[in-house]
Amino acid sequence: MSREVTLRRPDDWHLHLRDGAMLRAVLPESARHFARAIIMPNLVPPVVTGAQAAAYRDRIRAALPDGMDFAPLMTLYLTEDTDPEDVAAAQVSGLVHAVKLYPAGATTNSASGVTDFDRVRPVLEKMAEIGLPLCVHGEVTDPEVDIFDREAVFIDRVLDPIRRATPGLRVVMEHITTRQGADYVRSAEADLAATITTHHLIINRNHILVGGIRPHYYCLPVAKREEHRLALRAAATSGDRRFFLGTDSAPHVDAAKETGCGCAGCFTATNTLSLLAHVFEEEEALDRLERFTSLNGPAFYGLPANEDTITLRRGDDPVRFPAKIDSDDGPVTVFDPGFEVYWTAP
Ligand code: DOR
Ligand code: ZN
Secondary structure, eight states: OOEEEEEEOOOEEEEOOOSHHHHHHHHHHHHTTOSEEEEOOOOSSOOOSHHHHHHHHHHHHHHSOTTOOOEEEEEEEOOTTOOHHHHHHHHHTTOEEEEEEOBTTSSTTOTTSBSOGGGGHHHHHHHHHHTOOEEEOOOOOOTTSOGGGHHHHHIIIIIHHHHHHSTTOOEEEOSOOSHHHHHHHHTOSSSEEEEEOSGGGTOOHHHHHTTSOOGGGOOSSOOOOHHHHHHHHHHHHTOOTTEEEOOOBOOOOHHHHSSTTOOOOOOOTTTHHHHHHHHHHHTTOGGGHHIIIIIHHHHHHTOOOOSSEEEEEEOSSOOOOOSEEEETTEEEEOOOOSSOOOEEOO
């Protein structure tokens, strides 16, 4: 059965583009479909100041192939030394659209993140005053807390206290992976939203561990039990304005994934839209796909939705996506959903 769905051109509200050879390899995969993306600042060294964000934006623009049209929306990496006035100036100039909070040690390149949340209070207060969103990697790093509980515990121990202490602070819970995350977002009428990745709508923790360990399904926050995947599907396909797409497409070369201590990250930029059409069709929610990919995100970030459109088509034969893309640093494996997909994006 052929079928098509036309959407305002999507945006990706959480994307890792890296730098150098990897940036050149992965940028076209996102720019082919997405008009804009919130660019994660966890480079080595991290993108901490407005000046560093401007330089990184220029490197992204320079890496964009001719004829492609893509706007990087920059973020700053919050440290305990971040200067509130630098943050404010970076927003006023239109450069920076969010500040990213990584609890120190929570994930890839998060060593410069926050340990003592009281020390970032002046920055958070400034952000509340100027309406600049805080994007949060919501996992505690306490070694006593089981990795599958780290998101739920973060909400109680860290996020809710921060939000109560900082009225007006606009927060995006990034890549939620639990029912508790979705419920917490729904409990707030304003100033709180969540991104959901493509892969967390598709895999649960069994996919990572049953029948052999699958390093390309390992990401952080790690996929949880099936009940949580279903809760994420319900949230993403509901049309609720508080949920929108952030792919968290996070490339690592195969050598860094297929090793004794592999890096976290799923690379989904290449096939994300086809996979989302598949998921939304399964949930009989294709009419709500545009809200998730193209409308809810810009509304939260105070930006207009894109004017141009993209048409996804369902054919009769399975689509063959590349298994890997090449970079000068080595191959990167494209996320394999483990089922046939019939949807193509141009
Ligand atoms: O899986 C992940 N990969 N989660 C993160 O939070 C970071 C990301 C990366 O940078 O590779
Ligand atoms: Zn990420």
